[in-house]
Amino acid sequence: MEAATLPHPLALFIVTEIRRARGAAGMTQEAFGRAAGFSASHVSAVEGGTRALTMDFIKGGDRALTTGGMFERMVEKLGVPSWFLPWLDAERTATQLRCWQPSLVPGLLQTADYARAVIRCDDTLTDDEVDRRLADRMERQVILTGGNAPQFIAVIAEAVLRRAGEDFRQVMAAQIKHLIALAERPNISVHVLPDDISMHVGLTGPFSLARSPEHTWLGEMENQLGGVVIEKPADVDTLMTRWETVRNEALPRRHSIELMKEVVNSWT
Known part of the structure; x- marks a missing residue:
């Protein structure tokens, strides 16, 4: 690279x-x-x-x-775990990105207010560390709007959109409107997996996939203790299979946008 x-x-x-x-x-x-x-x-x-x-x-x-x-x-x-470095490089140079998220809006699609709230969940971080991680996350998002922007397809669970108590609803409404605006871009697709799909392979956890300019794929999975970058071809193939399963269960792009609009409208 x-x-x-x-x-x-x-x-x-x-x-x-x-x-x-x-x-x-x-x-x-x-x-x-x-x-x-x-x-x-x-x-x-x-x-x-x-x-x-x-x-x-x-x-x-x-x-x-x-x-x-x-x-x-x-x-x-300085806030970048060593395991994450290969993924950051793969993400930055990718021609295609895939992301499944059952619990949060994907980091590349987060607003600053939403991202700050997510980062703030780790109460061991100082204010400076939160600010630094927020700045890093916002800067990562530039890859989606640059001249060589990758094709990015995200699938998120419907529950992610509806996770908004009274104290968080304004932030969530702005976040969903941001998702809708991003989903209108030609290189970005956001698909919603409906809540009525009660059992599916994606329940085991989130993951992302990146396709390099050399046409190889790399995977990434995060957990409570950090995460892991998936390079072994057999393991990447497993993630690709699970991605296809989750993607096939999700709503089409236009229907997903309509659902997001319905969620925001239900709060007003």
């Missing part, structure tokens, strides 16, 4: 710090690369922002500079 992994300032910050530490140690790109397990041209490309910053490179930098894992810890401290 040939661009910086992270679509926000974290990648630039980490690369800058590694480059600064390399210079302070008096190491050329070639010497650093040998110690880190990469070619000099690879190091040059990462430092120049034309090749992906991966966790392998970050760990290699820690080994080469004998930092005791400082750069890896820095990534974790």
Whole structure:
């Protein structure tokens, strides 16, 4: 992959710090690369922002500079878990994205107010950490409206739309209107899985899929302890099969938009 992994300032910050530490140690790109397990041209490309910053490179930098894992810890401290880095890169370069969400609006489709409320559910986060994660999430959404925007298809459970107590209804109404507006874009489809489909394979949890420019697929699943990126072909195939099952149970695009409008109208 040939661009910086992270679509926000974290990648630039980490690369800058590694480059600064390399210079302070008096190491050329070639010497650093040998110690880190990469070619000099690879190091040059990462430092120049034309090749992906991966966790392998970050760990290699820690080994080469004998930092005791400082750069890896820095990534974790700044709010991007190491497991998520490959998915962020796959998401940013994808030609197609698929997402099934039974409990929340997908992150790429969230409004700032909705996203803040979701992030705020983790009461261990400081205000600064919440603000940083919110900014990162909003910046990720740029991929859907850029010049090379992927085709994005999301399926969400109807219950997601109706999860709105009196204190959250205004935020949810704005969120649904945002979904409707996004669903009118040619590259975005939002489908609703009706509540009357009581049992289906998607009940086991959310997942996402990304298709690379090289026509390969990568999966991602999140859970209470973090998440996992799915690369093994057999496992990706399983997710693809489950995606097709969930997608086939969902309402068509236009019917889904009408249902979303009905939900908002029922609150006024």
